[in-house]
Amino acid sequence: MTDRLGFGMRPEANGAAEDEPQAPPPLPPDASVDLARERAESQVDDVLDALDTELVGLAPVKTRIREIAALLLIDRVRARFGIDSGRPNLHMSFTGSPGTGKTTVAVRLAELLHRLGYIRRGHLVSVTRDDLVGQYVGHTAPKTKEVLKRAMGGVLFIDEAYYLYRAENERDYGQEAIEILLQVMENQRDDLVVVLAGYKDRMDSFFSSNPGMSSRIAHHIDFPDYEPVELEAIGRLMMEREGYRLSDDAEPVFRDYLERRRVQPRFANARSVRNAIERARLRHANRLLATGAPVDRTALTTLHADDFLSSRVFTP
Amino acid sequence: MRITQGTFSYLPDLTDEDITKQVAYVLDRGWPCSIEFTDDPHPRNSYWEMWGLPMFDLKDPAGVLLEINECRKTYPGHYIRLNAYDARYGRQTTALSFIVQRPAEEPGFRLDRTEVADRRVQYRTHPYALDRPQGERYAR
Numbered sequence: 001m002t003d004r005l006g007f008g009m010r011p012e013a014n015g016a017a018e019d020e021p022q023a024p025p026p027l028p029p030d031a032s033v034d035l036a037r038e039r040a041e042s043q044v045d046d047v048l049d050a051l052d053t054e055l056v057g058l059a060p061v062k063t064r065i066r067e068i069a070a071l072l073l074i075d076r077v078r079a080r081f082g083i084d085s086g087r088p089n090l091h092m093s094f095t096g097s098p099g100t101g102k103t104t105v106a107v108r109l110a111e112l113l114h115r116l117g118y119i120r121r122g123h124l125v126s127v128t129r130d131d132l133v134g135q136y137v138g139h140t141a142p143k144t145k146e147v148l149k150r151a152m153g154g155v156l157f158i159d160e161a162y163y164l165y166r167a168e169n170e171r172d173y174g175q176e177a178i179e180i181l182l183q184v185m186e187n188q189r190d191d192l193v194v195v196l197a198g199y200k201d202r203m204d205s206f207f208s209s210n211p212g213m214s215s216r217i218a219h220h221i222d223f224p225d226y227e228p229v230e231l232e233a234i235g236r237l238m239m240e241r242e243g244y245r246l247s248d249d250a251e252p253v254f255r256d257y258l259e260r261r262r263v264q265p266r267f268a269n270a271r272s273v274r275n276a277i278e279r280a281r282l283r284h285a286n287r288l289l290a291t292g293a294p295v296d297r298t299a300l301t302t303l304h305a306d307d308f309l310s311s312r313v314f315t316p
Numbered sequence: 317m318r319i320t321q322g323t324f325s326y327l328p329d330l331t332d333e334d335i336t337k338q339v340a341y342v343l344d345r346g347w348p349c350s351i352e353f354t355d356d357p358h359p360r361n362s363y364w365e366m367w368g369l370p371m372f373d374l375k376d377p378a379g380v381l382l383e384i385n386e387c388r389k390t391y392p393g394h395y396i397r398l399n400a401y402d403a404r405y406g407r408q409t410t411a412l413s414f415i416v417q418r419p420a421e422e423p424g425f426r427l428d429r430t431e432v433a434d435r436r437v438q439y440r441t442h443p444y445a446l447d448r449p450q451g452e453r454y455a456r
Binding site: 123149190 | 368371373374375376377378379380382383
């Protein structure tokens with residue numbers, strides 16, 4: 001480095017650059033901080049409230065996310081007193097049946113961590129095995145790194161993460177992706193949060209064959225299946241969002257439908273509810289067209305019992 | 317002699333924080349970054365070797381810094397520059413390009429004179445670094 005000053009475009013070396021905010025000096029030990037105000041300023045309540053109102057059930061998940069939010073908030077206040085507490089490890093694993101809201105929660109989580117200043121951008125990059133693992137020797141590392149680079153500053157969500165490891169084929173390239181992932185999870189904890197998601201039993205066997213992965217993940221969150229009441233509430237929320245409502249005679253039918261669907265194979269919780277409503281919409285539209293009578297607003301927005309009763313679920 | 321190519325080259329070398337801020341600016345504009353390296357300092361050497369492919373869809377400078385550091389590790393004695401490409405219609409060109417690493421010792425250039433017909437003189441700049449084979453031009 002030379003001592004040339006590039007045409008005086010830079011302030012003198014001893015003068016601090018004006019545009020950079022100086023870190024405020026640490027608070028004196030006897031000061032006190034208003035936590036309520038700190039909380040309001042971070043706007044985390046918006047996200048937490050949205051989580052509460054827009055997602056039905058999932059009590060253990062919400063509790064854990066509230067705890068994480070509280071921890072990060074307190075860490076911020078501690079930092080103002082000059083207490084260095086190190087960065088908490090927030091890599092997570094979400095386990096649960098299909099359709100229990102793992103992806104939805106991950107999106108909210110990214111937003112929450114961004115507001116609390118834990119990650120810089122707050123975007124979510126959702127990938128599966130295909131995006132990480134290559135097809136030939138030497139293809140995996142650049143592919144995985146590319147995904148990791150895209151996810152930096154945000155949350156990397158790996159859906160069905162257990163496919164990365166194939167026990168039956170030891171030359172599978174998935175192992176290479178896992179190793180790169182582990183390295184980045186350890187060394188660049190400041191830059192991204194990794195969330196692994198999948199079904200409970202298969203994730204458990206994935207973790208038991210990759211103990212390094214398990215120990216680097218601090219939060220194992222289990223998503224419980226929805227109760228019938230919760231499924232109904234989810235259905236109502238979805239219909240409300242799409243401008244539909246149930247007629248009085250349709251309500252018990254919808255409840256009955258969910259009860260029956262729940263015990264059938266390939267039930268995917270909220271996703272099945274969504275599909276049921278989609279199909280009811282189709283039948284509703286078809287019914288209106290078939291009658292050919294003029295329709296009013298009520299007819300356009302009301303789903304009748306027939307729209308559900310003609311479902312395959314009710315035919316034994 | 318310190319070579320001056322690209323933006324910021326008359327300033328003292330950028331620190332990693334400076335680079336991070338520049339990259340953040342670049343990514344906010346939506347320009348993809350790419351990294352190139354060379355050990356031929358001649359000013360007319362405009363095609364440098366690519367370090368990997370251009371990086372699309374990045375949101376955060378950390379990913380670019382990761383690649384810069386990988387490249388620095390592999391080529392500790394080379395020039396490395398970062399290019400940002402603006403793909404918008406009407407521009408479609410490199411929007412920002414600056415050096416992020418240079419060799420510790422830069423021996424500079426000499427001027428060769430060649431006398432040709434009619435007592436005319438032709439000049440040629442010759443980088444001293446080019447006297448040595450590629451890959452061994454700068455101390456590591």
